[in-house]
Amino acid sequence: MRFLVAFVALIGYASASAIVSPLLLGANAGDVQAAAIDATVAARDAVRAVGESQARAAEAVLQHNTEAVRAVAETNRDIHENAYWNGVAASQNLVAAAQSQAAALDGVAASVRAAAIANPLAYAAPLGWAGAVPVAPYGLGVHGLGVHGLGLRAW
Template sequence: MRFLIAFVALVGYASASVISPLVYGVNAGDAQAAHIDAAVAAQDNARAWGEGQARAAEAAVQFNTEAVRQVAETNRDLQENAYWGSVAANQNAVAAAQSHAAAASGVVAARAGLAAGYAAPYAGFAAPYAGYAAAPYGIAAPYGIAAPYGAHGLAYRGW
């Protein structure tokens, strides 16, 4: 828009400088001064237009730079939140597994105590038969060789 105004002003000055000697009877020095003034005004307007374009380009670059920085910061925040979220989820999973292991271990200990409580009254009944585990049928294995067919001499058990 400034260029257009400068162009119209230049055309106006130029037409005035061409017509003015005929209308006003202006001398050549005044016409030349008017021409120089018009040329300087046109150069000033062109320079102002160029500087405006440079400022606009610089503002666009700054805007784009800020937008890129904001996107990078947002992505960094998202990645950081995802990382710490996964760390927290893993820690929660480990804590849950440890809780389940502790609960299972407590159940096993409780059952063992319960079983020992039930077995205590019958502990004396096993004493007369204790020798059969080491020597089945009352016969010890010679030279430390294990008894045939397992510890009880009756059958092989795999557990």
């Protein structure tokens, strides 16, 4: 037991002397200079680490913003492209509808011309007589039955 007490006392004295001895005896100049260099290097390393982490964070933000701008530009391009092609389709539908109407009117005019040629007095009688020349609807008279008929043509 005495051995154990002596051993603990020896360990306590050794650890206390390692901590306290520089304060009591003073430190030599080389140890102080080495400690100052170590502290300076550690401080520079800490500052460099902070700077590098800020640079990485700024780069991540820049990359995120670039991707967001690219995504918005692509979405806008898609929207405008769809609007353009929808406008083209609408224009083509309008042209097709106009052509259908023109063809329908041309067919009606052709049927009126055919009926007027087949029986000119039937179309002239309800509208009245202008002398000896029968008057037909839409100006179909002697000259109205010429090459162009009503003047309507398909596109």
